[in-house]
Amino acid sequence: MPRTTHDAIVIVPGIMGSELYDTSTDTVIWGIANPRWLTRAWLRPKGLTSLHLTPAEREGDHTRVHPRRLLQTPVWSPFLRGIEPYTRLVNLAEATAAHPDAVMTFPYDWRLPVAVNARRLAEEARTHLQNWRTHPAHDPARRQAIEDRPARLVFIAHSMGGLVTNAALTLGGDSDLAADTRGILTLGTPFEGSVVAANILNALQGAPLPLPHGRLAAAAATMPAVHELLPRFLCLEDGLDVRRLTPSDVDEIGGDKELFTQAQDFYTALYARPLPKQQPVVGVRQDTVQSLTIAHGTVRASEYCFLTNADRELVRDANGAPRRMPVWGDGTVHRLSAAVSSPTIPLPAQHGALANNKRVLPLIEDFLLDHDALIRGPEQGDDGIGLTVPDFVTPNSSWECVITGTDDPAGVECSIAAADGSWSREQFSFDVDDDERLTTRISLPDVGLYRVTVKADYGPEVTQIVFAGPDDVPSEG
Template identity: 45%
Template sequence: MTQDAVVIVPGIMGSELRDTKTGKILWGLSGTRWLVKAWTRNNGLASLHLTEDELTGTTGRVQATQLLQHSAWTPYLRGHEPYTRLIETITDYVAHPDAICQFAYDWRLPVATNGKLLAQRAREHLTAWRNHEMHNPAVARRGDQRPARLVFIAHSMGGLVTRCALDGTHNDDLAADTRTVITLGTPFYGAVKAAVILNTGHGAPVPLPHHKLKALCQTMPGLHDLLPTYRCLRTSDDVTHLDHSDIKSLGGNPHLAQSSLDFHRTQQDVHLPDHRTLVGTRQSTWQSLTLADGQVTPHWDGARSNTDGSLIRDRSGRILHFPIQGDGTVYRDSAAMGDKISTVPIQHGDLGRADASLDAVVDILLEDIHKGPPLGEPGCGIAVPDVVEAGQTWHAVAERVDSLQGLTCTVTDTEDEDNPQPARMAMRDGHPAAEITLTTPGLYRISLHSRDGYTTSQLVLVAESGLETAEAE
């Protein structure tokens, strides 16, 4: 058991949001009916759009009330698993539940805004825990006899918020009072998916949920903070960084883009104390993109550098591209910051819930150095649609494996977690796959169980039949 104070920082869309005037929950309701309606009806997410006042820094209309308690879904970003298992697990290893701070935040706002709030909240939490009646008894049971320090456990965007909180401009001694920072799939160098979201609808009609996400994110600073900052833009004979003009061309807000680029430059030299990084692997993940006439084409592979910084090329001088993979949202090299890195074959949304992640977090919390699973990368990948129509037949494909041996698939309605249903596996186009037909709209978890004991899962939204599409812009 640890004497330390733990702060859990969720990822984008990982906090429940509530209207402060009406009390209405805008994001994070229980049950899947509201989720299906929110993404498949024209005005379902209108209240989440940032107002002009919010864009100029006047906040308070929306309040983040708690960490996500129920499974949710977003186009492209796919499943958002609740943080209940993470919280319950950590509770078993701290001296008292009051040692845990669940930092909910308005993920629509800039990372810089939320970083400042986190710095203040973390300081308050550490002070309150050190004054708690259970703190001194916890210290007395530890061999080092030291007072509590902070342990940050941050998923996805939460890692960027945590880094900002520790940059020294908000509270210059917070880093000194931090024992370790654990990040789970944090896109320290951004994610191509953010560019794809902003580009939705350029060139072809798309399902209505994808178009609605773009409309929400076009003026959302938080999404712009997730755009790639590494060299990801392919040109005829080079790979370059996205600049604010590129972001404007693909459909983003140039002012928000420039603010985000400026912010990221201030974060480059921020040190995270005893940083432990958990990285998802073996999932097909967009790593680079091309941009032509305002239309983005994402790619599953990307360029890599030699030790001198030059790009690796073939004998003819052409740039070579490598499929590094990742967690399905953040490619491996974007999340792998620092020298204490563990890899797990898990999808992005499941990094805060899966057993392998929780085991790693507990090891670190108890001050055992977690070396992570072997770099041979066990488990498998999973490829599923992000939204399907009720009654439509589709396939969940197992990636990075070529045999059915020891591979099983289950389908779980997130409103009936105790009743997973098996799905029959068969070879399809050379890959193991499960053929699935779901007749009832809702949110379902598709899980692949490999013979080496790993489970890889992804959430799929089943919409009512006759799903609308939005015309290309």
């Protein structure tokens, strides 16, 4: 089989996966990962002000912020935690393509509505395909391909990038774009939203949280994209009933009713027509919030969802109570929300690391090369481990790292390293708690980003990023 593809490849990152540049102040406002920038962005009173949507931006003037490129270094955000760069994915795509010019990356302003970015993606993907079909390397590659046909588009989309891609192919204004697309591979795309988005919006008025969480909530309340990530499935426990969020609910937890209503209208239009054929990769085995209650404006999220039948009606037990079911996910998006079509490819991995995962990359290569065994083969098993760590800690304070999916300390390796390579530790002792989970205590030496890696001898490794911030940070809320 050919080891290259003659198709045109488009890489679409997830929320917070693009570096943003403020043209009015000549500064990067998102995408630098050094500790000084992180501390300034998340802990100073006006550290995230540049990320707030202005009235002009809400009215459609999107000239202030320019998305310059995909993330080049890992970053961190409250609730979403670590977001790995896309370097490995881009390098793989360029090595698999017939020529590096066949690969297009699509950085976008992830604060804006999905529909805005979808229209731009449709235009740029069309231009990219046309340019590649006339490229000197296209025809020789076409002659070596399995099918003798002009190049088509192949999208690799992470997280919210899958929503942008699907909207580009259905609502983007190019009626032929879907026909000119060979396939879409989505990585942890929240097709039905995520309860994490409710946690983000609620951080200003919920339980006391570290200051970065409140900073994010204030910015997120202005962002259409965060409201488009709110859950749209049956998730809100209300007595003996479970229902979907309403605009009033969103207003109560700190969101914007108008932005949520606009988001609902967008999804009504998107799902009114069939979505393109695609292959979802879904994260599994990670503790993931899947439902919530609201009491006096405070969100309480839970790590279980509710069974529904084929008509999407609640399944109830003998006492009439909705039946609960934990399905886990990737730590941000629960499994059912990411499974827009079947079969899916389940993989034990954290959300922000899916596009960088060592086990995902061979699957992406097979997809780019059009090896149909990936599509027709059975789903991989769910065996694997889960990793749960705090998203914000302070240096020199002990905190708990929890590993699920095994109770055998001898079969697990755990390591932690500073993202800049200045410090690492590999020797940890484990205890088994009452829930038969492995736990260990970790302390970090200084402010910065740290990557926790755990690996079982029977499955893939799982990674997550932790931000250690100054120990004099006040709580907010």
